[in-house]
Amino acid sequence: MKPDWKGLLFPRAADCLVCGDPRRAEDKYCLCPDCRDRLLSLRLRENVCPRCMGPLDGKGQCRFCRTDRLKPLRAGYGAFRYAAEAKTLVEQLKYGYADEAADALSAMMAQCFPAAEYDALVPVPLYRTRQRGRGANQAALLCDRVGPRAGLPVLDALRRVRNTQTQIHLNPSERQKNVRGAFAAVVDVQGLRLLLVDDVRTTGATTRACAEALLAAGAKYVGVLTATIATQ
Numbered sequence: 001m002k003p004d005w006k007g008l009l010f011p012r013a014a015d016c017l018v019c020g021d022p023r024r025a026e027d028k029y030c031l032c033p034d035c036r037d038r039l040l041s042l043r044l045r046e047n048v049c050p051r052c053m054g055p056l057d058g059k060g061q062c063r064f065c066r067t068d069r070l071k072p073l074r075a076g077y078g079a080f081r082y083a084a085e086a087k088t089l090v091e092q093l094k095y096g097y098a099d100e101a102a103d104a105l106s107a108m109m110a111q112c113f114p115a116a117e118y119d120a121l122v123p124v125p126l127y128r129t130r131q132r133g134r135g136a137n138q139a140a141l142l143c144d145r146v147g148p149r150a151g152l153p154v155l156d157a158l159r160r161v162r163n164t165q166t167q168i169h170l171n172p173s174e175r176q177k178n179v180r181g182a183f184a185a186v187v188d189v190q191g192l193r194l195l196l197v198d199d200v201r202t203t204g205a206t207t208r209a210c211a212e213a214l215l216a217a218g219a220k221y222v223g224v225l226t227a228t229i230a231t232q
């Protein structure tokens with residue numbers, strides 16, 4: 001048996017992943033009862049766009065669909081609003097107890113999209129340099145857990161072919177320009193119905209660039225599933 005080096009170096013979280021409360025033992029997802037309840041209250045079920053699950057603004061409009069920013073994606077799905085406990089779990093995916101956070105987020109992700117309409121999950125790739133710095137790709141961690149729950153295989157179909165700037169300080173149109181053409185399909189995706197998976201959807205620039213690469217390689221259609229969706 002392969003030794004679990006990671007388990008030795010980073011033992012499973014003993015306390016609640018979000019607040020550190022030692023009562024986490026009550027929950028299989030390493031959350032204390034309070035954080036679990038608050039996380040569930042962030043589920044995207046009401047007041048969301050029926051097409052992409054993006055949160056609606058005060059006028060009842062979806063900012064993704066209103067500006068056609070979802071194109072060329074067929075549909076978007078998300079489990080939680082990117083806030084509070086859900087945001088903390090997304091941060092844990094990158095910097096903390098990644099496996100436990102992925103367990104907690106993927107349980108809800110697997111239930112929030114129509115699995116029968118897709119053939120495979122595709123993780124959004126990281127920069128190679130960044131992946132080395134952080135450890136695992138958080139999108140791949142989520143795929144590995146959502147896949148078995150939803151009964152779908154994971155297809156590691158994309159690579160970054162060009163390094164891009166970090167997106168944090170860019171506005172939406174700069175983001176789109178920054179990532180356009182940054183990805184390419186590296187396996188045969190001809191005719192497949194694919195669902196991109198990532199941790200958070202903000203402007204959607206990265207997922208649209210990924211979708212363009214998959215469609216250019218012959219995918220039938222592409223949707224996106226994220227653990228969280230940012231509300232502004």
Ligand SMILES: [Zn+2]
Nearest residue numbers: 016019032035
């Ligand atoms: Zn807690």
Ligand SMILES: [Zn+2]
Nearest residue numbers: 049052062065
């Ligand atoms: Zn929408």
